[in-house]
Amino acid sequence: MPKDVTLLTGFLGSGKTTLLNAILSDRPQTRFALIENEFGEESIDGQLVMRPDVDVTELSNGCLCCSLNDDLLNVLEALDDRRDKFDELIIETTGIADPSGVAVPFLMLPIVKRSFTLKRVICLVDAEHVEDQLRDTEEAIQQISFSDVILLNKTDRVSPDYLAQLQDTLRSLNPFAQVLLGHKEAYPVDELMRIERDTAATDQPATLLPLPLSSTNAFQPLAKGIQNRSLVRPVHQHHHHTHSSIVSLSFRFEEPFNLTRLYNQLTTLLLYQGQGIYRIKGIIADVQRPNRMILQSVGSTMTLAEGANWLPDESRISRIVFIGKLLKPEGFETLLKDCLTKDSQ
Incomplete structure (x- = not known):
């Protein structure tokens, strides 16, 4: 059976590693493998994982969505070789990653889909700073728009009225995503991990239609x-x-x-x-x-x-x-x- 994969994304400072540790702590019976991707030569986040039994692979030589490629495929191949050692895989992307780039092999490559199933893309959003990020950064928009579930984080730091406004904004930006609320003292881990992508309900793989592109100018x-x-x-x-x-x-x-x-x-x-x-x-x-x-x-x-x-x-x-x-x-x-x-x- 393919191993379930959770892709964890979110802009810089949104709290991804804190949420990750909450998931690991809340599910002690699940054996996790983890891919930590950092932008830069020094790897830090892998050392912040609180469970010592987690199989951690650190990739710190570039953003996966930009260098997608042999690095990720080699890691997935190595994990497949020891698939009996873990139950689920979590990938934590850099804060500037476009998650669609990281998702490509799980959705497009048959050799990867035989071993791994992308179950959900979780986007962590900082309730205090999301409006500025949406105004100033394309990466935040890409992360929100590609996600299956949006977790509005640090909700204890904003007013209820503002929180309601943010939820409406996020639902409007990505009508297909579910919007959940949480903060570091109360993450809805069970609900998060129950949510699955639309295609997860079927055993049929995602397929590209082998059709010639039209030269029509209908997009003009x-x-x-x-x-x-x-x-x-x-x-x-x-x-x-x-x-x-x-x-x-x-x-x-x-x-x-x-x-x-x-x-x-x-x-x-x-x-x-x-x-x-x-x-x-x-x-x-x-x-x-x-x-x-x-x-x-x-x-x-x-x-x-x-x-x-x-x-x-x-x-x-x-x-x-x-x-x-x-x-x-x-x-x-x-x-x-x-x-x-x-x-x-």
Whole structure:
């Protein structure tokens, strides 16, 4: 059986190592392996792990998301060789890491997926400083947008009203993530470790569709608006949230998608206009499939995985979220509408 992997991310000073020790302390019967990644030549965090029985590997020669690569793959291979010595793996990234880069081998490489399953990405957020970080740093945005669960930390240091405002902001930035609250005296460890990624509910591996990229210019409206094009009728609802220059666009469609066209269009979008797009994630209904499809961007690549079956009486509503900088909803609306099945237009 593959070993479960938890990816722990969060900006500098958010409290990742403190949370890590809380997880290790709260689950003394679980044998953990740990990969500590630090930016710089001196490794410190590995020495701060409180449980001496934890199998710790320290990588201090660069940020994993930037040098992803042989270093991480070699460590995973070595851990697989001694897989009988541990039950679960935790990776603590640097405070400036983009977690999507670290997640790539777990989602894309069959040789890694046979031995390890990425169960959750936890992002630790400092309640005192998150607004400044969102305004000033792309890394904080990338960490929040890629996570499955956001733990708002140091909640004992801010007012309840401000805390409620922060929760709304984080939910708007990443509608697919669960937002939990905690501080160093009271972390919700059990709840954190119960949360799993959407694709964890299925045994089907994430797969790339072997489809040729389209040369269509359907993504042009993202930069230019929707000149000379009109929406024939309201086909969906979307929610537009802005935090400074960060934009979160949420779309809901009752009409099914042409999955091949949608995949090609979003792949083309990421290739040519993806610099300001931090995250794409969607739950897609396709008339030819009984199950929902999980569509998401991993770095500059799109992946597809099979999710749970739609229930007989369940409305097959697709949801797609884009998170990025200065995104224009009209262009995304046009692109998505063009990918609906012809029978529904």
